[in-house]
Amino acid sequence: MKKILVTGGLGFIGSHTVVELQKSGFDVVIIDDLSNSKIEVLDSITEITGIKPEFQKLDLREKTEVQNFFSKHKVDGVIHFAAFKAVGESVQKPLEYYENNIGSLVYLLQEMRNHNIDNLIFSSSCTVYGQANSLPITENAPTKPAESPYGNTKQIGEEIIKESCKAYNMNAIALRYFNPIGAHDSIKIGELPIGVPQNLIPYVTQTAAGIREELSVFGDDYDTPDGTAIRDYIHVVDLAKAHIAGLNRLLQNKNSKGFEYYNVGTGIGTSVLEIIKTFEKCSGEKLNYKIVGRREGDITSAYASTSNANDELNWKAEKSLEEALLSAWKWQQKRKQE
Template identity: 45%
Template sequence: MNILLTGGAGYIGSHTALVLAQAGHNVVLFDNLSNSDAAVPEKISSMAGKKLPFVQADVRATDLVEKALREHRIDAVVHFAGFKAVGESVAVPIEYYANNIHGTVSLLQAMQRVSVKTLLFSSSATVYGLPQYLPIDEAHPTHAINPYGRTKLHVEEMLGDVARSDAAWRIMCLRYFNPVGAHESGMIGERPNGIPNNLMPFIAQVASGERERLQVFGNDYPTADGTGIRDYIHVMDLAEGHAAAVHYLQSHQGWDVINLGTGQGYSVLDMVRAFEKASGRGIPYVIAARRPGDVPACYANPAKAKRLLGWQATRSLDDMCASTWQFQRNRV
């Protein structure tokens, strides 16, 4: 298939591009490089052993999206292009609504113009809000509690409306839990601009000496060690989940939603200890106050992904930490 990846040079997009290319698909990267490295498209091409076309443009430029769809005879789109930091979304909600929602509308308009009606959407477990029960399955009520989560939920609902309007659409929303890790080569991985918003890249920067210490937000939660528990999934498992979903959409119409997680929760201190083991470095940390909106624990029930996609996560916490450390050492 000819597949366009919006946000294809980003963290999850780049790993998915590689997996899809290695599976024999013709992958086209579409990215404005607002939160990604300009060197990534060339790295992916080198790793895949073939040139992946790269279009540097904003997904809100509908005419440019349409041009890419036509020129590359695209069959399906994987839509990663979106801002993704919860705290930042609270500070600049207009930017999040403009990019995440307007960007998706623009993409859909372009797809409709050229009759490309297969779409895989990068959603998030943030759409569930505060967990009412664990593990979280797809039937769990949705109640996003921050602008980022609301943009993801609104796009999901919008895509449901689109699928119901025309039976030719094939749309799946993948709700990620906590992607971490890097390709085993260490050539691509998570490289956030500025101060990392996510735990793993922050820990990696502490281990390498770029940052002095980690702040652990709260150690009085009702968990085994008092720190928050999350479902961390290796980015390569996540990428393989996308490849399985693309295959599924080739023979299934309509709209659906699937969790991508491991079903296993790890605490913040579990992550610190695992990274110390992988890196051979100490990770200094201090305990800080809880952050508003954080919950004691959140992890997936991934049974639907196994049932429908034949996919399940296979990489361990040690794999997550070792690959992150390899990438970190390559970039410093």
């Protein structure tokens, strides 16, 4: 049984990926510093799969702790999620984002090299493209100067990994996510923002639940059909399965070069107002929202061309926007009852 290290494995995408790894027969060890997640997620994963993953609380910014971990644990591959991830917050706290997202990646790669661990899946982002010249966005689209420090950490991260693969004969796949949403079918794990949500869907569900008084729609003057920003929203379970597909590609030596990157989305662009209308239809709840000014760091429109992931990884998004929004709403209702 192959053993996989999942950093940030108690977070939103990480926890869903751990479930899919276990379902696929992998042994999993999780590292998480619990700065943006909760230890209770470990029990929820165990309830879903019947297997309790090994867990260690660890801050990847602590180089000595990272060294100690790798001296005690033999793993066959790493899926690296652990990072700060909010565009808006990164504009306010750039130094924290660079220290956390870049420093931790460097320490991780150093130990992978020291212990001859060759396989890495990197949690990247469509933010590396900035505002693309044409849509849908293909992997051939140039990476533009980032609109936010968060986006820049993903660009820099990819460069560090690419150069490490070349220098040390490592293999890595960067998955460039679009916008993950939803919750597991069991409603035992889902998006669990600490404090005020930075992402749209948790803010939508918290507004519907009466936790937030009002949903702010950042700008209605974009060059889009209804004036609101367009994104590609992918169900988190579909996204989790893309990590398994990427990992298997590396473990089976099917990658064509040391560093590869793939878009992971649905290929469908949905505006903020369309999200609101679809959510209202799915949930039967009316949302109280208000148009406000644009948010710094946001782009107009982004949705993926996923043909490379479909063909090379043999992966395709299967779940609908309605399924994703309804699962997010069920997750919110469960949280409110607890």
